[in-house]
Amino acid sequence: MASIPTRFDVIVVGAGPAGSAAAYLLAKKGFSVLLVERGKGLGDKNMFGGKVYAQPIREVWPELDKEAPIHRWVTKERISMVDGEKVFTVEYRTEKKVSFVTYLTQLTQWMIKKAEGAGALLASEVTVEEILMKDNKVVGIRSGPDVIEADAVIDAEGINRLLLERLGLVKKLDPDTVGLGVKEVLKVGESNIESRFGLDKKEGLAWAIVGDVTKGIPGGGFIYTNKDTVSMGLVLHLSKKLIDEGSFESHVSSLIEGFRLHPYFKPYWKDAIISEYGGHLTITDAIKFAPSKFAYPGLLIAGDAAGLLLSLGYTFRGVDYAVYSGKLAADAIEYARNNGGVSYENLQVYDDYIRKSFMYEEIMRHRGAITLMNSFELMSRYPKLLTKVMEKMFEADYKHEVIYNSLIQALKEEGISPFNLISQAFMMVKGI
């Protein structure tokens, strides 16, 4: 019998996109890696809207386009502003393979298989209860009575950071930094998807919806076309203020039902059955959510746990950021090994890697978007304003209003001053 190892070079907590990428690269570089996952089925514990940006993931797996379980490449991006039954939609079409739609469980399983194939040892259905410290340095993990040691631990536990909370490195979840994502997967059928959304084979659509689908709660809706199903749902920004004000009057299930039964969207999933539904937290304020440091002695934090998610309202980037941060964690550990060992001095490069990465720069650059997305104007009044302009332009039995007058009249009816409109529009352009 081989002896059972109780020590690894690196332990990765959480086999999501961040953990799997780190485990894969480290195993490939010759480190002994233990990848611990609490879910029963692989990929069971995570959730997303539906769209993944490809390029940062190709840096870890250049074979992504050929091998990964990609349902459709996004060729159409739509944005709709909704006010009651009135809807204003813009659409953009491209053929470049920038992002794709898939099921996150399938993609995560593919990533885990890659990590296992490279030699990482996967222990699933096991919950890590504690990250162990000795002399102010992380030395391993504990699960039940079992202690496993390592030179470095990568915390990729996801948005609900129970381990980091126990270590005292982050505070309890703050409603102002997170949102609730709810989603339904509707079985529409492959040919129906293509005819109803005007797509060719393998072509996909990503659709962002703002306006009163969230009944005044900051956030928005999304629709993604998978292979033979459609994922649709809502992201609701939580905040202490809104909770205190009692804005969350209706249950999320009735909000999502209202969206599903909306006369504009309903025909897209006519006769479809709901094959899955779920809910998950998502990061809405990455800067406030992020831990104060990404590297601690013996510990690196990656993925959602590190707050690495870009939420712009019209697009979200979480999976590719997670994978890329996993790559940076692996790079940092390799750097440490090549420069005299996995000491804190050496591991600190990870903090630099993250802060100088495109992800962090993007999050910083778009930080204005957070304020905007939480603003009542953007979420309720502008969709209303825009649909009203459209109403003035199109809903005429004899005489059509000129565009300028439509806008002025709509502004007047909505009580928005042209000055406010211009300054907010400027903020929007600058912020997003």
Next chain:
Amino acid sequence: MRIVVGMKWVPGTTSVRIDPKTGTLIREGVPSIVNPHDMPAVELSLQLKDKYKGEVIAISMAPPPALKGLEYLIGMGVDRGILVSDRAFAGADTLATSYVIAKTIEKINREIGKVDLVVFGQETIDSSTAHIGAQTASWLNWPYIYYVHDAKFVDSKFVVERVLEDAVEEWEVELPAIIATHMKALKPRPVRLINKIRYKVEKPIMTWTNAELKLDPRCIGLKGSPTIVSKTVNVPEVPRKKIVYTPKSGEDAAKWIIETLMKDDKASKVLMKYLSMEGEVQ
């Protein structure tokens, strides 16, 4: 002692749906699990090993995906797993299944070491026959006790406790024997990280096909299965009426329930019949 524990890899019932047209299980996309009623059997086996040393071997007759289930049991502390898997075993009823399992136990007895005890769960959640323990015992001609919730050695005698509705029986059993646990006998222990690591490093799993077992094709699989399911009847779910009434008092609640039931055609007939029966008894 050497203990063999049986495991069945079954569709998780919380997500199983019946096709209303054909009356058969929709298996597509339904994740499988270890038969929950096998868990007390595994727990009892592990507790006996904790007390009396030895090894626990989990066996399962199933297609290869059942390896996930054996991995789970090894994660709990089972020493090794044997997957008995061959297309020739497919389509088996309980007779053919218990035959293969009995022959597997004989092979373990011959080649790995003397088997002292075989433990099964009460029944499976996907067929609920509770045949396998009894049939395997018949094939092997070993004693069989079921509804077991505890077992221990008392002065070198193996004593098994059996729970009945109104009594607990104690049986002295000569080993080797077969027992089947009561479905609520014991709470299973969680999976341990160290056992999961051991599973990946040592791969303590064997797969036996019919090339190893060399069983007569007439006794296994569909050919060895005299029982068939000739017909299934789908009983449609009765839609709930979803009436909510907030009563002012207990008396008011009782009155409202009776009145509401009496207004309903079917319910009132049942109620009247029951009430007249009560009258006869008194």
